[in-house]
Amino acid sequence: MLFSQPIFVAKPILPDLLEFTNSLSEVWASHKLTNSGPKLKQLEFRLQSVLKANNVSLFNNGTIALMIACKALKLQGEVITTPFTFPATTHALAWCGITPVFCDIDSATLNIDSSKIESLITTKTTAILGVHVFGIPCAVNTIQEIADRHGLKVIYDAAHAFGVEMGGQGIGTFGDVSMFSFHATKLFHTAEGGALTFNDAAIKERIGLLRNFGIKSEEEVVLAGINGKMNEIQAALGLLLLDCITTEKEQRQRVGRCYREILRSCEGITIVTVFPTADFEPSSQYFVIRVDADKYGMSRDQLFVRLRNENIYARKYFYPLCSNLDCYRDLPSSVPYLLPVANRVADDVLVLPFYGELTDIDVRKICSVIVK
Ligand SMILES: *Cc1c(COP(=O)(O)O)cnc(C)c1O
Numbered sequence: 571m572l573f574s575q576p577i578f579v580a581k582p583i584l585p586d587l588l589e590f591t592n593s594l595s596e597v598w599a600s601h602k603l604t605n606s607g608p609k610l611k612q613l614e615f616r617l618q619s620v621l622k623a624n625n626v627s628l629f630n631n632g633t634i635a636l637m638i639a640c641k642a643l644k645l646q647g648e649v650i651t652t653p654f655t656f657p658a659t660t661h662a663l664a665w666c667g668i669t670p671v672f673c674d675i676d677s678a679t680l681n682i683d684s685s686k687i688e689s690l691i692t693t694k695t696t697a698i699l700g701v702h703v704f705g706i707p708c709a710v711n712t713i714q715e716i717a718d719r720h721g722l723k724v725i726y727d728a729a730h731a732f733g734v735e736m737g738g739q740g741i742g743t744f745g746d747v748s749m750f751s752f753h754a755t756k757l758f759h760t761a762e763g764g765a766l767t768f769n770d771a772a773i774k775e776r777i778g779l780l781r782n783f784g785i786k787s788e789e790e791v792v793l794a795g796i797n798g799k800m801n802e803i804q805a806a807l808g809l810l811l812l813d814c815i816t817t818e819k820e821q822r823q824r825v826g827r828c829y830r831e832i833l834r835s836c837e838g839i840t841i842v843t844v845f846p847t848a849d850f851e852p853s854s855q856y857f858v859i860r861v862d863a864d865k866y867g868m869s870r871d872q873l874f875v876r877l878r879n880e881n882i883y884a885r886k887y888f889y890p891l892c893s894n895l896d897c898y899r900d901l902p903s904s905v906p907y908l909l910p911v912a913n914r915v916a917d918d919v920l921v922l923p924f925y926g927e928l929t930d931i932d933v934r935k936i937c938s939v940i941v942k
Contacts, residue, residue, distance in 0.1 A: 572880040572935050579856075579885045581925040582754040583818050585810035593806045602802060605782075609805035613760075616812055620733070621750070622740030623767035627777050628800040632729050632751030632764030636662035638780045638798055639747040639766055640697075642773050643723045647694035652682040653893035653904070654912045655701040658751075659727045660892040663699065671695070672893045672903040675912045676709075680842065680919075683911070684709040687716050690903070697723040702731040702741060703888075705853025706844055710736075710744040717745075725749070728767075732758045733815070735851040742767030752808065757822075757855045758815055760804040821926025822854040828930045829857055829922065832937040838866025839940065842919070856887070857924040859940075860915070870918045873940065880939050882923060889916040 597609065610628055617626045629635035640649075640662060649663050653672040663670045671690050676683040682700045698717055700708040708726065717724045724745035728734070732750055734741040742748040752763030766777060776793075779786060784795030826843060833839050842858035844850070861870040868876075870886070877884045891912055893904035906913050923936060 572939065573882060573932075576881050576883055577923045577928075577932070577936070578883045579921050579923050580755040581927055582759060583811060583814050583926070585807065585814060589810055590807065593810060594803065597802045597806055600802075604799055604801040606799075607802040607805070609802045609809060610800055613800075613805045613808045613812075616809065617765060620812060620815075621742050621765075621767055622735065622738075623742040623748075624769050625767060625771055625774055627766045627774065627781065628805070629764040629766070629781060629798045630800050630804075631762045632749055632753060633658040633662055634796065634798040635751075635764035635766050636725075636727060636749045637665050638777060638796070639725050639749055640666040640668060641780050642766075642777045643697065643725070643746055645696045645723060645725075647696050648692060649697045649699050649725075650682075650687055650690050650695060651699040652701050652703070652912070653891040653909055654680060654703060654888050654915060655727065655892060656729070656888060657892055657895065658729075659699065659701055660895075660898060664897070668696075669694075670892075670898065670901065670903070672898075672901070672909060672912075674909045675703075675915065677911050677915065679706050679708070680704065680915055681706060681708040682713075684712040684716065687713070688720075691720055691722070695720070695722060697725055699725045699727065700745075701727040701729070702734065702853075704842060704856045704858050705730045705732075705734050706842075707731070707734060707736055707741060707744075714745070729753075729756065729764075730855050731853050732756060732855065733819070733851060734853045737849045740767070743769060746770070747773075752804075757818065757853065758808070758811060760800065760808040760811070763800050763804050763808065818926045819854045822924060824930070825924060825926065825928050825933055826854070826857055828933040829937065832934065832941060833859065836866075836941050838862040838864070855924075857922045858887075859920050859922060860918045861920060862918065867942075870920050874920060877936070877939055882936055882939065884923070885921045886916075887919065887921045889919070891916045 729751035784793035
């Protein structure tokens with residue numbers, strides 16, 4: 571085995587433990603553990619500028635945040651979405667009693683194919699839910715035009731897109747609402763956590779009510795809310811980690827460059843991950859390749875096993891497709907021949923270990939398994 575310890579795709583960053591316990595002393599002294607405490611307010615405030623977003627609300631996790639986004643916009647009926655995502659995207663719709671309508675993906679960006687959205691719109695459609703998969707932005711302008719033409723809302727699952735900017739604009743400013751996940755495996759995290767960003771301040775109150783059982787005042791409960799609150803310990807962790815992001819991103823850029831140097835000349839391997847340009851700031855969350863079995867001489871699954879045999883835990887994100895899961899496969903839009911690109915990509919995509927602590931030597935060792 572090339573590695574004596576398992577190498578996973580992600581390794582959560584952590585703040586200095588002493589700094590964290592110092593910050594926790596403030597929480598202990600206040601006895602304020604949750605319910606919109608000072609740490610939460612401070613983190614919401616700081617994220618507004620980090621994400622270049624007009625409004626930020628924090629939650630206990632990204633999935634609840636996404637469900638609350640659907641409720642805040644009063645979505646019902648059908649929502650057009652991508653099958654090439656983490657199951658939480660589709661589950662959030664299902665938990666809100668909404669029927670997911672799967673749309674095929676674009677073979678270059680791996681995001682919802684905007685040219686196929688319009689043919690899926692029915693009288694029941696209320697919104698489009700895109701995912702900025704691997705931090706690569708959806709066709710946000712085209713999607714907005716379609717939504718405007720048909721009176722639909724637009725939600726983005728930006729769980730992979732922390733810090734992504736297009737032409738200096740934060741990715742969370744597109745559409746009506748965007749969701750960020752702060753799960754431990756994401757670039758920025760609060761162990762568990764999530765956020766919504768949105769432009770229209772008028773929905774902030776409704777989002778706040780949905781997050782806290784619909785409680786408006788001591789004796790007034792105005793809607794069927796849920797418990798979506800982020801606590802002070804999560805927020806304290808997030809505040810310290812915000813200061814670690816720049817260094818971690820720089821390290822990941824180095825790791826990414828190292829992978830690219832070696833893999834770009836490898837026959838049958840395509841690099842999906844996008845690198846920074848003058849008007850695009852990427853997410854640095856994943857390093858993703860696609861394996862062309864014919865040209866490479868080995869399938870994605872065979873390469874996956876080869877890596878596993880060397881203690882390298884690559885991940886087949888996103889296989890299986892949401893449209894092929896038992897809970898969604900019987901939907902009319904789930905038929906594989908309607909989703910040819912998504913089904914092909916799910917069979918050839920592979921996410922490689924990617925975090926700042928990986929050394930160039932580690933990357934070369936991983937690549938030595940890929941480049942024969
Ligand atoms: C991580 C992730 C989620 C779920 O977020 P949680 O914070 O774990 O609930 C949703 N969508 C995508 C695409 C994700 O990667």
